[in-house]
Every structure is written in C-alpha cells, then in structure tokens.
Amino acid sequence: MQGWIRRAATGLLFACAATAAGTALADYPDKPVRLVVPFPPGGATDLLAREIGNALSARLHQPVVIDNRPGAGGNLAAIAVARAPADGYTLLFGTFGSLAVNKSLYDKPGYDPLKDFAPVASVAYLPNVLVVHPSVPARTVPELLALARKEPGKLTYGSFGNGSSSHLAGELFTHLAGVDITHIPYKGSAASMTDLIGGRITMMFDSVSTALPYIRDKRVRALAVTTQKPSEQLPGVPTLAAAGVPGYELTAWFGVAAPAGTPRAVIDRLNGEIVDALKQPDLAARLASQGTVPFPTTPAQFGSYIRAQYEKWDSLIKSAEIKLDN
The missing domain is CATH 3.40.190.150 (Bordetella uptake gene, domain 1)
Incomplete structure (x- = not known):
C-alpha cells in the first residue's frame, strides 16, 4: 500500500510540474x-x-x-x-x-x-562583391586570374582584418582558383576601401551595400558577387562560381x-x-x-x-x- 501511495504522489508531482511548465510556456514572454x-x-x-x-x-x-x-x-x-x-x-x-x-x-x-x-x-x-581598382587591366574574373598567374604574389587584396569575412572571402578565392594574391589586413571596411580607391591595393571583397556607391561613381570596378545567385543591386555582374571559380560561395x-x-x-x-x-x-x-x-x-x-x-x-x-x- 505504501508503495502505491509513493507512486501516486510521484505521479502527482510530475503532473503538477508539467502543468506549471505548460502554463509558463503559454505565458511566454511575460517580461522583456x-x-x-x-x-x-x-x-x-x-x-x-x-x-x-x-x-x-x-x-x-x-x-x-x-x-x-x-x-x-x-x-x-x-x-x-x-x-x-x-x-x-x-x-x-x-x-x-x-x-x-x-x-x-x-x-x-x-x-x-x-x-x-x-x-x-x-x-x-x-551579398559581397569582388571589386578592383579601375587601373587594373582586368574586366572579368578570368582576366584577373590570368594577371595573378602571370605575376604570383604581386596582386593584393585588402580585408577588414585577419579572420574577417572579407579575409576568408579572399582565402577561398585564392584556394579555389589556385593563385597567389597577397593579403593586406586593415582595421575595418572603410580603411580598406580608402586604399583601394587610392590604388594602393588591387582588390577587395566588400558588401554590396557598402561598395555600391563607389561602383556607381566608377571609383572601383565590380567583377563578380560571392553569392550563389546574382545580386539585384548589381544587374549584369555574374557570380564568382559562374565567372570562372566553380564552387565559390560566401x-x-x-x-x-x-x-x-x-x-x-x-x-x-x-x-x-x-x-x-x-x-x-x-x-x-x-x-x-x-x-x-x-x-x-x-x-x-x-x-x-x-x-x-x-x-x-x-x-x-x-x-x-x-x-x-x-
């Protein structure tokens, strides 16, 4: 009899706990x-x-x-x-x-x-976009890769800093394309873009929204976007995967x-x-x-x-x- 009472009490406790939890979830959220x-x-x-x-x-x-x-x-x-x-x-x-x-x-x-x-x-x-300085004699990704293979290590890409998404975008690009391009880390997007516009680096991977004004003003040239699908904000600009780097996506x-x-x-x-x-x-x-x-x-x-x-x-x-x- 005592065992039966203990089991019943335990069951009642579980039922009460479940009811309390259910009530708490039903009230969620009841504070900021x-x-x-x-x-x-x-x-x-x-x-x-x-x-x-x-x-x-x-x-x-x-x-x-x-x-x-x-x-x-x-x-x-x-x-x-x-x-x-x-x-x-x-x-x-x-x-x-x-x-x-x-x-x-x-x-x-x-x-x-x-x-x-x-x-x-x-x-x-x-979405991110690969942009180059207008002086770079490459209007397509294959032309850019040809330049990189002609003079390994001479071309440079800027990033927002070591380990940033723009750094990894560049590492993925060089890895999949099999080219040697020198990484130049900066403290943020603005500093990297300033040096790109000034011609002190060759290219960078930047967000479409940040790079768009400079692309429209022709201070940088867009070669490809990093996403699987083209960007509506950059009609006519291909994806990197379609432009010569199969499998690229970031x-x-x-x-x-x-x-x-x-x-x-x-x-x-x-x-x-x-x-x-x-x-x-x-x-x-x-x-x-x-x-x-x-x-x-x-x-x-x-x-x-x-x-x-x-x-x-x-x-x-x-x-x-x-x-x-x-």
Whole structure:
C-alpha cells in the first residue's frame, strides 16, 4: 500500500510540474526579451538586429531590448548568451563569425556554437562583391586570374582584418582558383576601401551595400558577387562560381540563437514570429535598403546550415593556418 501511495504522489508531482511548465510556456514572454548583438551600435549587424527586435517586440507584445556587446570578434556576446538561463529571455543575434567561424579561428573562444546554442532562425544574408581598382587591366574574373598567374604574389587584396569575412572571402578565392594574391589586413571596411580607391591595393571583397556607391561613381570596378545567385543591386555582374571559380560561395549571414536547453515551445514560437515578420513587405523593403536579403528557415534547417558552414570554413582556416589571439 505504501508503495502505491509513493507512486501516486510521484505521479502527482510530475503532473503538477508539467502543468506549471505548460502554463509558463503559454505565458511566454511575460517580461522583456534581451537580444545580444556582438557589434557596436550603428553598424550593419546592429541595424539589422534592431529591425528584427522591433518586429519581434510587436509580435510578442513585450519589449525586445538590444544589448550591444562587442569584442573578440563576437565571442563576448556569444559567451554571455551561452551562459544565460535557457528560458527564452536572452537571445543571441548571431553572425557568420560567432556561430560558424570563431570556433576554428580562436584556440579558446569560450563557447562551442554547435553545442551551446539552440538555433532559432536564420534571418538574412549580406551579398559581397569582388571589386578592383579601375587601373587594373582586368574586366572579368578570368582576366584577373590570368594577371595573378602571370605575376604570383604581386596582386593584393585588402580585408577588414585577419579572420574577417572579407579575409576568408579572399582565402577561398585564392584556394579555389589556385593563385597567389597577397593579403593586406586593415582595421575595418572603410580603411580598406580608402586604399583601394587610392590604388594602393588591387582588390577587395566588400558588401554590396557598402561598395555600391563607389561602383556607381566608377571609383572601383565590380567583377563578380560571392553569392550563389546574382545580386539585384548589381544587374549584369555574374557570380564568382559562374565567372570562372566553380564552387565559390560566401555570404555574411545572420540569425537568432538561444541557449542550449531552451524549451522547444519557446524556440518554435520565436521562429514562427521571425519567419512571419520576414515575409512582410515593409520589413523586406527596409532590409533591402540596407543591402540585406531575407533568409528565413526552420530551427532544424538553421542548425544544419550552421554545421555545414562550420565544416566548410574549418577546413579552409586550417589549410590556410589562420589563427587569432583570444
């Protein structure tokens, strides 16, 4: 009899706990949600995060507070979210770097993007473009490759810094094309573009939105975009894969992740709201004005994409022996 009573009591406790959990999920969110952004205010990542935050706030009927935590290439923000309670109230606005690349670039990033997060949804990607100085006697990618093979190491490409997406874009280009082009790292896009316009470097990979004004003013020449599909903002400019570098593809992408262990119902609620927001014409238009392209996925699709991106760039980073200090 006593055993039966114990089993009944245990069952009652489990039932009460399940009911309480279900009630908590039904009430989610009942307080502000924090969206941690790995870069300072005012940049492309921050502006995109604020658009998504505003859209989520309207749908969740709670404030979504943007928490900018720059540093260590996105590692500080990722660590903060990985260590936060898994309750859906602290989210990471993850990037190409923080969710896929930093694990390979840093010896001790302080977190594991494949284990410490529950993918919620990818949000958007930012097409990049290969641009050269107008004095470069190459109007196509094959002509540029011919120049590089004629004088190995003479041509140069600028980047936003070691380990940045523009650096990896250049490494992937030289790796797949089998050419030797010298990497010149800068502290940010603006410094690299300044030297390109001044003719001090040969080329660079920059975001379409940033490079577009200089392309239109003919201060730089666009040869190809890095995405799988051509950019609507650059009609007539081919993809690198179609222009002579088969298999080339790089996008700077963004997405939302939660701490591992966050309840599935919370993940699904957040995903549904983000995907619905990205389908709205007004938000799509604002993203387009920033040069970004909506990229909605399910949590499972986003998780598979993150793993595939990690495996792709881990191989390249190791072969190129790229390492950054923690």
